[in-house]
Amino acid sequence: MPVMVEDIMKLLCSISEERKMKAAVKHSxxxxxxxxxxxxxxxxxxxxxxxxxxxxxxxxxxxxxxxxQFKPIPQILMELPPAEQRRLFNEATAIVRHLEWTDAVQLTALVMGSSALQQQLLAMLVNYVTKELQAEVQYDD
Incomplete structure (x- = not known):
């Protein structure tokens, strides 16, 4: 997995982990x-x-x-095939394209400092999980 894709996946995992997001993927x-x-x-x-x-x-x-049967979203993201990770990477990159980062830690710090970016990335992630994976998202508060 290229470094930038890995950075974005780590960022999405961090955001969804902070919000304690889980998804129930339907096992029809x-x-x-x-x-x-x-x-x-x-x-x-x-x-x-x-x-x-x-x-x-x-x-x-x-x-x-x-x-x-809920699974943590970070686990689901890391289990996605490379093509789906690339798709998420493309969608997330469109949101954070104006940021400059060298690694996942720096990117995560930049995004966590901006509630607007967090909300945009969360909305993109929830949309992906519900539409593409046909899963129900749940937040543990």
Whole structure:
């Protein structure tokens, strides 16, 4: 990962860590698999009525399994593939382009000194997480 991309990713991690941001990434594939498996078993055991009951129970079980699985946003950011990190880098660079920095520590200090820059970067990050990752953002206060 190029140094500038790494600097921006560290900055975004610092900002989201300071705000204690977490995101629940929807695991719809896992929920669908559970729903289908329980419906299938219900159909085998009870025929058409079992299929209906199995689908309903499986749907509830799948929804319960996938709800509330929050991960810290810094962890999510560092696990992003390089192409997605580059995309975030491009969006963040548009916000901090007027700043001059030599490393992530200096960049973070410059941004933390400006609430306007923090708000712009947070808005960009929340927009990315909710739209691109289809996740729900939560703040621990």
């Amino acid at each position: 594939g896992k929920g669908a698999l559970v729903t289908g498996a329980v419906a299938f078993v219900g159909g085998l055991v009870g025929g058409p009525p079992g299929l209906a009951v199995g689908g309903a129970v499986g749907g509830l079980l799948g929804a319960w399994m996938t709800s509330g």
